[in-house]
Amino acid sequence: MKVIEIKDLHRHFQDGDQEIKAVNGVDLSFEKGEFAAIVGPSGSGKTTLLNMVGGLDQPSEGQIIIDGEIMSELSANELIDFRLKNIGFVFQAYNLIPVLTAEENVEFTMLLQKRPAAERAARTKELLTKIGLGDRMKNRPGKLSGGQQQRVAVARALAPKPKFILADEPTANLDSKSTANLLDIMVDEPTANLDSKSTANLLDIMVELNEEEGVTFIFSTHDQRVIDRAKRIITLEDGKIVSDERTA
Ligand code: ADP
Ligand code: MG
Numbered sequence: 001m002k003v004i005e006i007k008d009l010h011r012h013f014q015d016g017d018q019e020i021k022a023v024n025g026v027d028l029s030f031e032k033g034e035f036a037a038i039v040g041p042s043g044s045g046k047t048t049l050l051n052m053v054g055g056l057d058q059p060s061e062g063q064i065i066i067d068g069e070i071m072s073e074l075s076a077n078e079l080i081d082f083r084l085k086n087i088g089f090v091f092q093a094y095n096l097i098p099v100l101t102a103e104e105n106v107e108f109t110m111l112l113q114k115r116p117a118a119e120r121a122a123r124t125k126e127l128l129t130k131i132g133l134g135d136r137m138k139n140r141p142g143k144l145s146g147g148q149q150q151r152v153a154v155a156r157a158l159a160p161k162p163k164f165i166l167a168d169e170p171t172a173n174l175d176s177k178s179t180a181n182l183l184d185i186m187v188d189e190p191t192a193n194l195d196s197k198s199t200a201n202l203l204d205i206m207v208e209l210n211e212e213e214g215v216t217f218i219f220s221t222h223d224q225r226v227i228d229r230a231k232r233i234i235t236l237e238d239g240k241i242v243s244d245e246r247t248a
Contacts, residue, residue, distance in 0.1 A: 001032050002029050002030065003034075003066065003067060003164055004028075004030040004053060004064070004218075005029045005063075005065040006027060006028040006029065006053065006062070006063070006064050007062055007064075007065070008025055008026075008061065008062040009026040009028075009049070009052065009061070010024060010061040011045075011048050011049075011052060011057065011059055011239075012060045021238070022045045023048050023239045024045070024238065024240050025062075025239075025240060026045075027241075028234065028241065031216075033210070033214045033215075034216050034231065034232055035206070035207065035210045035216075035217050035229075035230060035231040035248075036217070036219075036230060036231065036234060037219055037220070037227055037230035037232070037233050038218065038219070038221075038234045039221060039222055039227055039235050039236070040222070040235055040236035040242075041237070044237050044238060045236050045238070045239040046168070046169075046236055047168050047220065049220075049236070050166050051168075053218070054083065054087055054089060054166045055071055055074075055082065055083050058072070066163070067163060069082065084109065084112055084160070085113070085160070085162070086162055086163045087163065087164060087165075087166060088156075088157030088158055088159075088160070088166070089157055089165070089166055089167075090154055090157050090165060090167035090168075090219075091167075091170075092168055092169045092170065094146075094149045094152075094153045095153065096149055096153060096156070097141075098140060100140065101138050101139060102128060102133060102137050102138070102139050102140075102141070103124050103128065103137040105141070105152055105156050106124045106127060106128060106156045106159050107121075109156060109157075109160045110123065110124075110160050113160055115160070124155075128155055130155075131152075131154065131205050147202060150170060150171070150202055153170075154167075154170075154202065154205060154209075158209065158215060164215070165215060165216065165218070165219075166219070167206075167217065169219075169221055170221075171203070207229060231247055231248035232248075233247065
């Protein structure tokens with residue numbers, strides 16, 4: 001079953017007298033349970049595409065249909081509700097709320113959805129335990145490493161059981177540290193037992209959630225290590241899809 005259908009999507013920006021075709025005629029669909037990477041050089045349109053799929057930006061032309069719902073036909077308020085119910089976001093800069101603890105950050109979207117307190121607490125504990133931060137629930141983001149903050153962001157996105165998760169270069173800030181490799185950085189203590197859940201890296205957690213909970217993940221990246229783990233690789237160049245391959 002198709003979760004997302006994208007039809008002849010365009011997003012053009014005006015830069016002085018120049019028109020930038022950031023997304024230039026994209027046709028694409030995603031099935032439930034996919035673990036798909038959108039790859040391509042900087043400036044190829046990855047962020048612009050994900051922002052439109054997430055309802056954070058409006059297409060210049062074309063359509064996005066999510067679970068049979070045509071996004072452009074929703075009113076502003078309906079769109080807010082729709083996003084809250086259906087889409088989880090993981091941003092490059094984590095975007096956790098600094099004054100809230102890890103637990104409160106994860107609870108936040110469920111609170112907006114007016115879920116009962118007992119359900120919120122149970123789901124929060126389940127997710128934070130799953131991502132190996134069961135003992136850090138009371139910590140604020142400032143007390144957590146970048147990798148831990150990003151795992152909290154993944155838990156927060158998952159908490160309300162969205163239809164899919166959009167992650168725009170979720171590991172970009174994690175691999176910016178010198179030349180050390182991405183997977184080691186995402187593991188908190190590179191020397192610790194790598195197969196224990198508490199130190200499992202972000203990518204492992206995403207793969208596990210995809211396989212165990214059937215969560216649909218669509219993420220952009222230009223990191224080869226992340227690309228290697230994707231089950232479908234969609235390559236963008238100059239706002240167009242130049243290849244779309246399934247690897248699993
Ligand atoms: P990527 O995420 O693949 O690096 P982006 O989607 O951010 O690419 O950008 C695609 C192109 O659109 C780039 O040329 C970028 O400069 C341009 N662009 C993105 N957002 C805007 C904007 N708000 N105004 C003008 N140009 C933009
Ligand atoms: Mg980008």
